[in-house]
Amino acid sequence: MEEAYEYDAYGEFASVYDRLMEDMPYEEWLRFAEACWSRYGKPSSVADLGCGTGSVAIPLALSGMSVYGIDLSPDMLTIASSKWEEAAAGARVKGAVTWLEQDMRDWALPQEVDAVVSFCDCINYLTEESDVEEAFRAAYAGLRSGGLFLFDVQAPSTFVRYSDEQPFVLDEDDVAYIWTCELDEARCEIEHRLTIFASDGGGDERFRRFEEIQRQRAYDPEWMEAALLRAGFSSVDRYADFELKPAGKQAQRLFFAAVK
Known part of the structure; x- marks a missing residue:
């Protein structure tokens, strides 16, 4: 099954996702979002596209915001919901979070939100230009007038570095992986192949082995900015590496702030 945006093995991968992503x-994403909102306007309602296990959505909800966590993987959302219940238990929570299994290219909410965020290079998982443009149009449609769409992507140079530096290896007591990359330079599309060994938690040193394949594509920043304007956004600012500074050629992670 080959699609631009999919979770091939996220059923198993979801079970180790937080362990592998704990670093x-x-x-920094939350701090950067707050810095942007100080500049563009503080939201009270937020849609988090590609929310995964809720590591951004939950802190936003705990801070008092009304949050919609949107993801295509039901397994990731199940974990996110459990984490939210645990975080909110016994706490005087002013905010709220709603988990929705939807595609970032075609999502809908009961009402427009003040802000849309998509962090951890979720947009890079859209490997066709048409899919990126659909996601931009959906974000525009879901925002109120004056609302902010804030997201980050890996720069093309970052994929080149991944290709040059691979393979990557992790060897911990409870989880290990071998991670290799193959780069299609013409499309600036990279395929990540992970062989993962995860403890079954039984205490007898038994591990389960499974494969995870993910594909990402990096896009020319000028094209992305133009695509946001075509989607209807009135202005687009580009930043780099978690700082409110112009993105230079050496940037590894690009941030876009698009105002409706």
């Missing part, structure tokens, strides 16, 4: 800079 990801979630606090």
Whole structure:
């Protein structure tokens, strides 16, 4: 099954996702979002596209926002829901979160939201230009007038670096992987192949082995900016590497802030 945006093995991958992603800079994404909202306007309602297990959506909800966590994987959403119940248990929570199994290219909410976010390079998983443009149009449609669409992507140079530096290996007591990459330079599309060994938790040192294949594509930043404007956004700013500074050629992670 070959589609632009899919979760081939996220049923099993979801079970180790948080363990493998525990070093990801979630606090930096949240800090950057707050910095942008200080500049563009603080939202009270947010849609989180590609929310995964809720590592961004849950802190936003705990801070008092009304959050919609949107993801294509039911397994990821099941974990996100469980994490939210645990985080909110016994707490005086002013915000709320609703988990929705929807495609970031075609999603709908009961009402428009103040902001849309999509972090951890979710847009890179859309490997056709037409899919990216659909996602931009959907974000535009879901925002109120004046609302902000904030997302990050890996720069093309980052995929080249991945290709040059692979393979990557993790060897921990409870989980291990071998991660290789193959880059299609013409399309700037990279295929990640992971062989994962995860403890079954039984205490007898038994591990289950499974494969995970993910594909991402990096796009020319100028094209992405033009695509956002074509989708209807009135202005687009481009930043780099978690800072409110112009994105230069050395940027590894690009951030776009598009205003409806």
